[in-house]
Amino acid sequence: MNYCNWLFDTKDKDLEREIIIDWETGKRLTFKGLQTEVVRLANFLKSKGYVPGTVIATHLYNGIEAAVAFLAAEYIGCVVCLVDPLFKADEVPYYVEDSGAKCLITHLEKDEIAGKLPSEVDVINVREVQEVCESDEFEKSLEIYDFEENELALLLYTSGSTSTPKGVMLTTGCCHTFLRKNHQSMYRYDPDDRILCFVPFSHGFGSISVLIPALAYKAGIVFQKTFHPAKVAEAVIKENITHMLGVPTHYRQLLRYEPFINNLGKLKAAFCSAAPISCEVARQWYEKTGIYLDEGYGMSEATTLITTRMSRLPSTSGDVGHPPEGIISVDIVDDNDRVVENGTIGEIRVTGQGLMLGYLNRPKETAERLRNGYLYTGDLGYKNPDGSLVVCGRKTEFINVAGLKISPVEVETALNSHSDVIDSAVVGVTDEVYGEVVKAFVIKKQDSNLTERELIKYVSDKVANFKVPKYVVFVDEFPRNNVGKVDKKALKNM
Known part of the structure; x- marks a missing residue:
């Protein structure tokens, strides 16, 4: 062989x-x-x-x-x-x-x-x-x-x-x-x-x-x-x-x-x-x-x-x-x-x-x-009922807000549905009260005037309150590994 x-x-x-x-x-x-x-x-x-x-x-x-x-x-x-x-x-x-x-x-x-x-x-x-x-x-x-x-x-x-x-x-x-x-x-x-x-x-x-x-x-x-x-x-x-x-x-x-x-x-x-x-x-x-x-x-x-x-x-x-x-x-x-x-x-x-x-x-x-x-x-x-698989993310990437587990993919989907958002990446960051909260890094269109507050309000109409990002940071690009995956560990350390 x-x-x-x-x-x-x-x-x-x-x-x-x-x-x-x-x-x-x-x-x-x-x-x-x-x-x-x-x-x-x-x-x-x-x-x-x-x-x-x-x-x-x-x-x-x-x-x-x-x-x-x-x-x-x-x-x-x-x-x-x-x-x-x-x-x-x-x-x-x-x-x-x-x-x-x-x-x-x-x-x-x-x-x-x-x-x-x-x-x-x-x-x-x-x-x-x-x-x-x-x-x-x-x-x-x-x-x-x-x-x-x-x-x-x-x-x-x-x-x-x-x-x-x-x-x-x-x-x-x-x-x-x-x-x-x-x-x-x-x-x-x-x-x-x-x-x-x-x-x-x-x-x-x-x-x-x-x-x-x-x-x-x-x-x-x-x-x-x-x-x-x-x-x-x-x-x-x-x-x-x-x-x-x-x-x-x-x-x-x-x-x-x-x-x-x-x-x-x-x-x-x-x-x-x-x-x-x-x-x-x-x-x-x-x-x-x-x-x-x-x-x-x-x-x-x-x-x-x-x-x-x-x-x-x-x-x-x-x-x-x-x-x-x-x-x-x-x-x-x-x-x-x-x-x-x-x-x-x-x-x-x-x-x-x-x-x-x-x-x-x-x-x-x-x-x-x-x-x-x-x-x-x-x-x-x-x-799904038909047996097809839906991937929600790595176990290590799930965000634990006061004991409630959040899939980054779900929040990223809500962020990406905004017409001014090109791409997003969501991570959990340490919080004294909740243990972790959601932080989003977002690439927006070049001519967009979208603000952090506006995007948070937009997402709050699409997901439960505990899933809404507490922070939104606009960036030009994400750190990525050799295959093109977003390096979320690097994002957390930013």
Whole structure:
């Protein structure tokens, strides 16, 4: 079992199809070309003594080299540890040392990083990867490693909002399960489809949710290093993009980019994940483009996809649809692990296939998250009468006002419904009387004269008094993590 098989099982008729277009460099690879580069880099890595089970960390921006390194390490049975390319030289050593990586493939210069790592860690600069891939020196036959179904193949690190980042241990079998989930609950791509990927490849959203189905369905990927509405607009037209995957902030920005609105309708589909999308944004997207903004809920610990809402508007913000039947099931449980009735908020619990092996070298945290065959997500939500899931937010993000629990998503939905509000983020802040009160950070339209008092009064007509923000702070932008989620811990510390 090896996800490189999807690349090397490509039939002759598809070998000259383009699989990767690197928007930044202009380089284009066919399936045949990708096969060649993967084998060359795999031989190069093997020549350095890397054997099955060796951890190889990659610290690369979206692009051809990121995909080639990801596949080449898998090809010879190594464990890939994906590290966010935005991390600086002083941040990278944590991931290398925590994962036990023997090799780091990075966009940084060797002298920037080598002195910060243990001496036995081999540092390979991205230019060396390019040179290997362009040379026929390492072009020789090499057998693809056959992973056991439960053998570690991939490490994805959590964002570490409540602790130091933890390595989520995934198997090649998890990736095979993802493809089955995708086939049932997301998109069955055609070979002529083109997927635009500006979400980070270093996150499961880019590496698993985009690359794996593209290889299997023989579709093409256009990699962009970063998100920018104008670049997206240009790529959609020039590369005949059919599918786009992003997070809520991407779609809010695209809706504000008027020159691009007319081109959005050329897409077959657009998918949103990583954080709940507001009903208003979903509605605007549908009205302006004629296509639904599909939405999913997932996490690295479940190999990304858990539920999807496809080809319909959300019933409420956080409505993320159903899990893939027969593969994953979702329950809502109370603090005593008892399943609650539909409509009752509790912790989202997942069971089925494609769950992580655990957290690397973190038995205590693993035992807290994986119990009796269930993955306890740490997210709160409820089920609608039809069984669809509504996500209300992280347990740690819920606001406790005098013992009353408040979902930030509910308050943000009320704030975002104001015509002058572009986006909002709600947190709980300490209060001597109530324990916590609601504080809202709001991005308003540039020419708006909306005041804190006016917005508080507006929201007070939409939600119960204890949910109304006590404070509203207007900001130009929110702090975000590498995927685009609002960093609420940073907001609280502002």
